[in-house]
Amino acid sequence: MFISNWEWIRLLGFLAYFNFTISIVFGLLRKSIIIKKNKNLVFQIHQVASWMGLFTLIGHMLLLILDKFEPFTIGELLIPFKADYETVFSTLGTIAFYLFLFVIFNSDLWIRKLGFSLWKKSHFLVFPAWIFSLLHGIFLGTDSERPMITVFYGISVCAVVLLLLLRAFSHQRLSTHREKGVS
Structure with a gap:
């Protein structure tokens, strides 16, 4: 079975988002009150998923250069607002790449x-x-209308928002206890 360049582009883009989502979820879990043990394992999953996200994102970008239907130039991939195709949503992908790269290297x-x-x-x-x-995936991803992709995006947003709220609540609770002198 032959997988076309376009299918690889879609797959790697989706895998990049998936890996970054896993990295964020495990990063938030590591600092949450939910995880008491195995914090090192949770950290390792967080770290590996972030690197896998970066590698799959770079693969996604490189294959866009080779695409026959809507090829991107290196400049269109690396310079925000330079892409002719869906300029705003392509730019969101470019900015996301730089932000992820910055955070991972830092x-x-x-x-x-x-x-x-x-x-x-x-x-x-x-x-x-x-x-x-x-947003880049939802508005540029050709699979975004598929029910399983929509469900995955919804679950990923709910998971990240829920864990962010849990983290904020637990920090607020901890600060309140410290102010009152409660251990």
């Missing part, structure tokens, strides 16, 4: 040079990156 390669406070602040750039990639 987290894994430059964390010691940045210091924890700056690292933590820059780490939250994954959320706009993830939202941009979601």
Whole structure:
């Protein structure tokens, strides 16, 4: 069975979003009150999924250059607002790429040079990156109308929002306990 370039482009784009979603979910789980044990395993899944997301995203971008139907130039892929095809949604994909790249490199390669406070602040750039990639996938993805893809996008949004709320609630609760002197 032969898989066309277009099918690989779609698959790698979807896998990039899937991997980044898994990375975000496990990153949020690691800091949540839900996970008491195996925090190192949760961290490893978070880290591996982020790198897999980056590799599949780069593969997605490289195959867009080879596409016969709607080929992109390197400039269209790397320079925001340069793409002729669906300029705004293509740009969201480009910006998401840069944000993910920035966060991954800061987290894994430059964390010691940045210091924890700056690292933590820059780490939250994954959320706009993830939202941009979601919008890019929904509006440019040719599979977005398929029920299973729509369900997956919905589940991924619900999971990330729920875990963000849980994290915010647990931090607020912890701060309240500290202020009252409760351990």
